[in-house]
Amino acid sequence: MSSPTLEDRFAGCLLGLAVGDALGARFEGRSPEGIAQQYLQPRDLSEHPPFGELWYTDDTQMMIGVCETLIACGEINYPELCRRFAENYELHRGYGRSTQLILEAIRDGHDHRMLAEELLPGGSFGNGAAMRVAPVGLAFRGDLAKAAEQARKSAQPTHLHRLGIEGAELLAAAVALASCTERFDRDSFFEQLQAVAPSLEYAGPLGRARGLTERRDLVLFGNGIAATDSVGTAIASFARTPDNYSETIGSVILLGGDTDTMAAMAGAISRAYLGRAAIPEKLLDALEDGPKGRRYLETLALQMCRRFSHRSNE
Ligand code: RVK
Ligand code: MG
Numbered sequence: 271m272s273s274p275t276l277e278d279r280f281a282g283c284l285l286g287l288a289v290g291d292a293l294g295a296r297f298e299g300r301s302p303e304g305i306a307q308q309y310l311q312p313r314d315l316s317e318h319p320p321f322g323e324l325w326y327t328d329d330t331q332m333m334i335g336v337c338e339t340l341i342a343c344g345e346i347n348y349p350e351l352c353r354r355f356a357e358n359y360e361l362h363r364g365y366g367r368s369t370q371l372i373l374e375a376i377r378d379g380h381d382h383r384m385l386a387e388e389l390l391p392g393g394s395f396g397n398g399a400a401m402r403v404a405p406v407g408l409a410f411r412g413d414l415a416k417a418a419e420q421a422r423k424s425a426q427p428t429h430l431h432r433l434g435i436e437g438a439e440l441l442a443a444a445v446a447l448a449s450c451t452e453r454f455d456r457d458s459f460f461e462q463l464q465a466v467a468p469s470l471e472y473a474g475p476l477g478r479a480r481g482l483t484e485r486r487d488l489v490l491f492g493n494g495i496a497a498t499d500s501v502g503t504a505i506a507s508f509a510r511t512p513d514n515y516s517e518t519i520g521s522v523i524l525l526g527g528d529t530d531t532m533a534a535m536a537g538a539i540s541r542a543y544l545g546r547a548a549i550p551e552k553l554l555d556a557l558e559d560g561p562k563g564r565r566y567l568e569t570l571a572l573q574m575c576r577r578f579s580h581r582s583n584e
């Protein structure tokens with residue numbers, strides 16, 4: 271099988287994230303036992319997806335804001351990022367509580383920096399900065415230090431806790447590495463990731479992910495809204511089944527809990543590696559296609575690719 275083109279990888283990453291988010295959203299907050307009554311195997315979710323159109327959530331909506339900023343400015347520009355987040359914001363997409371209040375403050379011209387510092391002790395360590403950061407990994411795929419620096423900037427408006435920020439750095443690095451990979455090499459992938467996120471809170475899950483073979487052992491990773499409970503889970507699922515998108519996103523959805531976000535993050539990494547082709551047609555066809563829907567994501571991917579492909583071999 272020939273390697274995907276860069277354009278394929280960019281489109282795959284954005285669509286893989288949106289499809290994971292939208293499919294996972296149907297199961298958000300449910301228990302693994304409840305989901306198992308309907309779906310026993312990860313691939314069943316792609317072969318027999320829930321009925322009707324699949325709507326994405328805050329994960330994809332914020333990722334779109336990151337993409338738009340990168341395309342407009344060539345890097346993360348704080349005022350532009352805030353403007354895009356607030357402009358795209360729709361409450362019904364289901365935002366984290368603190369992120370919601372911050373985006374409403376930006377929209378209404380209030381002091382949002384104070385909220386980011388004070389709403390949660392030490393700032394937010396939610397997975398909201400990691401779930402939206404994949405485009406940063408694509409844009410700076412040839413330079414992990416730059417990708418990490420830009421990931422930190424992209425977290426700033428809403429996530430000031432070091433664990434929320436580190437989760438974003440880690441996810442951006444995972445996407446960057448996957449998008450440069452011709453043939454997945456587990457040891458090399460984890461060695462590079464471990465250098466990006468040295469904190470104990472991430473070193474533990476990354477170390478376990480490196481040795482993960484059985485799907486049942488994914489339950490040893492978290493399934494929650496904290497970045498430390500979900501970023502490692504998404505990476506572990508990708509690394510267990512790097513050649514199989516349906517298995518990668520289905521496995522994290524069957525864990526229950528924060529299913530949209532784990533599947534969004536795992537889907538972005540998976541498709542940055544595999545490219546767009548073979549995202550199951552049934553899922554792609556079901557993804558919403560109104561304003562800023564499926565076709566808009568394809569356009570964004572093309573614009574991202576044009577703007578950033580020259581950085582690929584740096
Ligand atoms: C609804 C204590 C903290 C904390 C801290 C907890 C969407 C809080 C997406 C907070 C994702 C929650 C998710 C979310 C993304 C964070 N001390 N608790 N320092 N920091 N928390 O509001 O964008 O689903 O319970 O920053 O990270 O699909 O309410 O939102 O699943 O994490 O929300 O943190 O959320 P926020 P976010
Ligand atoms: Mg969500």
Ligand code: MG
Nearest residue numbers: 528529530531
């Ligand atoms: Mg979520």
